[in-house]
Amino acid sequence: MKPFLTLREFIYAHRREYLLGIFWVFFVDLLGLVTPRLLGHLIDDLKAGGLDKAGVLYYVALILGIAVLVAVSRYYWRIYIMGTGRKAEIWLRDRFYAHLQKLSPNFFNHHKTGDLMANATNDLNAIRMTLGPGLLSAVDPTFVLTFTILMMLYTVGWKLTLFALLPMPVMVITVTLFGRLIHKRFGEVQAAFGSLTDRVQENFAGVRVVKTFVQEDAEIAKFTAENTNNYNANLRLIQVNGIYNPLVQFVGVLSFLIALSYGGILVVRGEITLGEFVAFNTYLALMTWPMMAIGFVINLYQRGAASMERINEILHTEPDIADAPSTLEKATLEGSIEFNRLTFTYPGTATPVLKDITFRIEPGQTVALIGRTGSGKSTILNLLLRLYSPEPGQLLLDGVDIRSIPLATLRTEIGYVPQENFLFSKTIRDNIGFAGQPSGQPFTQEQIEAAAALAQVHGNITDFPHSYDTMLGERGVTLSGGQKQRVSLARAVIKNPKILLLDDSLSAVDTHTEEEILRGLKQVMENRTSLIVAHRISTIQEADEILVLDQGQIVERGRHDDLLARHGIYYEIYQKQLLEERIAREVD
Numbered sequence: 001m002k003p004f005l006t007l008r009e010f011i012y013a014h015r016r017e018y019l020l021g022i023f024w025v026f027f028v029d030l031l032g033l034v035t036p037r038l039l040g041h042l043i044d045d046l047k048a049g050g051l052d053k054a055g056v057l058y059y060v061a062l063i064l065g066i067a068v069l070v071a072v073s074r075y076y077w078r079i080y081i082m083g084t085g086r087k088a089e090i091w092l093r094d095r096f097y098a099h100l101q102k103l104s105p106n107f108f109n110h111h112k113t114g115d116l117m118a119n120a121t122n123d124l125n126a127i128r129m130t131l132g133p134g135l136l137s138a139v140d141p142t143f144v145l146t147f148t149i150l151m152m153l154y155t156v157g158w159k160l161t162l163f164a165l166l167p168m169p170v171m172v173i174t175v176t177l178f179g180r181l182i183h184k185r186f187g188e189v190q191a192a193f194g195s196l197t198d199r200v201q202e203n204f205a206g207v208r209v210v211k212t213f214v215q216e217d218a219e220i221a222k223f224t225a226e227n228t229n230n231y232n233a234n235l236r237l238i239q240v241n242g243i244y245n246p247l248v249q250f251v252g253v254l255s256f257l258i259a260l261s262y263g264g265i266l267v268v269r270g271e272i273t274l275g276e277f278v279a280f281n282t283y284l285a286l287m288t289w290p291m292m293a294i295g296f297v298i299n300l301y302q303r304g305a306a307s308m309e310r311i312n313e314i315l316h317t318e319p320d321i322a323d324a325p326s327t328l329e330k331a332t333l334e335g336s337i338e339f340n341r342l343t344f345t346y347p348g349t350a351t352p353v354l355k356d357i358t359f360r361i362e363p364g365q366t367v368a369l370i371g372r373t374g375s376g377k378s379t380i381l382n383l384l385l386r387l388y389s390p391e392p393g394q395l396l397l398d399g400v401d402i403r404s405i406p407l408a409t410l411r412t413e414i415g416y417v418p419q420e421n422f423l424f425s426k427t428i429r430d431n432i433g434f435a436g437q438p439s440g441q442p443f444t445q446e447q448i449e450a451a452a453a454l455a456q457v458h459g460n461i462t463d464f465p466h467s468y469d470t471m472l473g474e475r476g477v478t479l480s481g482g483q484k485q486r487v488s489l490a491r492a493v494i495k496n497p498k499i500l501l502l503d504d505s506l507s508a509v510d511t512h513t514e515e516e517i518l519r520g521l522k523q524v525m526e527n528r529t530s531l532i533v534a535h536r537i538s539t540i541q542e543a544d545e546i547l548v549l550d551q552g553q554i555v556e557r558g559r560h561d562d563l564l565a566r567h568g569i570y571y572e573i574y575q576k577q578l579l580e581e582r583i584a585r586e587v588d
């Protein structure tokens with residue numbers, strides 16, 4: 001039961017529905033007991049010859065009335081128990097998704113998307129089955145067994161009842177032993193399904209790479225391997241169930257056989273009447289379902305518990321980046337940034353990727369970062385967004401440690417254009433207006449168009465037949481690299497951010513468009529802070545300060561002209577780019 005403690009809040013909140021459901025089950029099971037007794041009386045009365053036609057009809061009407069009542073009551077138990085199981089599934093899925101949203105990128109680096117999708121579908125379904133059909137199949141048999149045993153005792157006495165129940169301990173042992181095995185095997189099934197989902201998800205996401213590297217057949221072979229693995233895991237579960245279910249049923253049949261032989265002897269001896277014997281056998285038949293249900297319930301419970309453990313593992317993962325009790329109440333930022341001898345190592349790695357980084361940006365200033373690939377430029381932006389946490393005191397915004405600034409304030413006040421421009425499969429309007437206004441209202445068409453104009457993409461958008469309503473992604477148009485960058489830029493500037501972070505965001509646009517964008521940004525970013533990562537010197541030569549990074553350290557700093565005069569790395573990059581431009585011009 002321990003894994004299900006996660007649901008105690010839900011169960012407490014829905015206790016009324018559960019209690020009502022249990023009441024209806026109780027009522028139906030109670031009604032179910034009346035029919036065998038009526039049948040017994042009917043037979044004994046018939047045998048004694050004391051029944052006329054009207055008498056028989058009276059019994060028939062009673063039995064029919066009970067059947068109608070049972071049918072109506074069953075409707076209510078389904079609504080209350082199965083319906084609440086569905087509610088539990090929605091409740092838990094919402095919680096699971098909300099929790100995932102709080103976890104940091106580091107969590108997603110270490111968990112496969114396919115596994116998380118399997119959690120949100122297969123595992124939650126198994127949990128729902130435990131809380132709906134599982135609960136019903138636990139409550140119902142408990143009532144039926146208790147009532148039936150009591151009625152058996154009352155009808156034929158303790159001896160026959162005891163004989164009929166002799167195989168029960170065998171049942172308990174079978175159920176316990178197999179329960180553990182089912183739990184283990186079901187865990188394996190879920191893991192195999194997670195792997196399979198992951199492979200499919202990654203294949204679809206990387207479909208262009210797969211095709212351009214002509215890897216379709218290899219991918220099909222890998223999929224077949226995962227699919228077979230999933231099949232084998234399921235087969236191993238089926239094998240256990242294949243032995244378990246008939247074994248449980250066999251134990252049930254044993255009861256029946258014992259009762260039949262011993263009961264028959266008692267009738268012959270005249271110790272019980274034929275009517276009592278029929279009633280007793282009908283009770284025994286009533287017990288067949290609960291006997292089988294015990295197996296079914298344990299099976300469902302073990303599956304649900306295995307799934308619940310997988311979900312709990314994630315729900316109990318504390319977000320490593322979150323607001324702390326010491327977080328200040330700060331709703332806005334002025335925009336000054338200070339890196340103070342910052343050294344940073346990614347979690348789970350040994351070597352620092354940033355070493356002793358110190359620089360300061362005042363509101364209104366633009367600082368640029370340039371350097372070889374892997375020198376740590378994006379990491380500086382990751383830290384400013386607090387996707388990873390720096391050591392205390394090493395990164396300050398408005399003079400306050402970044403760890404003391406509410407995450408929502410920090411990320412609302414920063415406009416970020418990532419290196420990989422991820423756009424959603426929605427319209428261009430929805431993509432640009434993704435963040436929404438601070439009031440919660442969507443951005444107006446004018447605001448969206450102004451942002452697109454600033455990012456120099458308005459003209460491209462209006463050229464599309466559906467203009468701002470053009471669908472992007474899977475079901476729509478695929479934008480060029482440069483268009484994507486500019487839509488992504490519009491999405492960031494529409495927020496009117498205090499701090500703008502551009503991670504190599506203009507690399508795919510031509511130099512003329514780049515100049516236009518930078519000119520526009522300059523006006524917008526007056527009194528605000530910009531940190532621009534670039535590979536192209538043309539993007540950054542106007543910056544107030546340029547930092548040249550090499551192997552995680554600032555090796556040169558200054559304005560464009562000063563850096564050129566130093567004849568260092570910056571000068572080399574500049575010369576190389578001049579040469580590239582000259583060659584490109586000559587080729588043209």
Ligand SMILES: Nc1ncnc2c1ncn2[C@@H]1O[C@H](COP(=O)(O)OP(=O)(O)OP(=O)(O)O)[C@@H](O)[C@H]1O
Nearest residue numbers: 109346349353372373374375376377378379380419
């Ligand atoms: N999540 C991560 N976990 C571990 N190491 C990482 C992680 N992200 C980046 N790194 C490493 O940190 C170093 C700096 O990476 P970073 O992305 O900051 O470089 P960059 O200067 O932005 O490179 P580029 O110009 O190619 O974008 C690299 O060696 C990279 O392998």
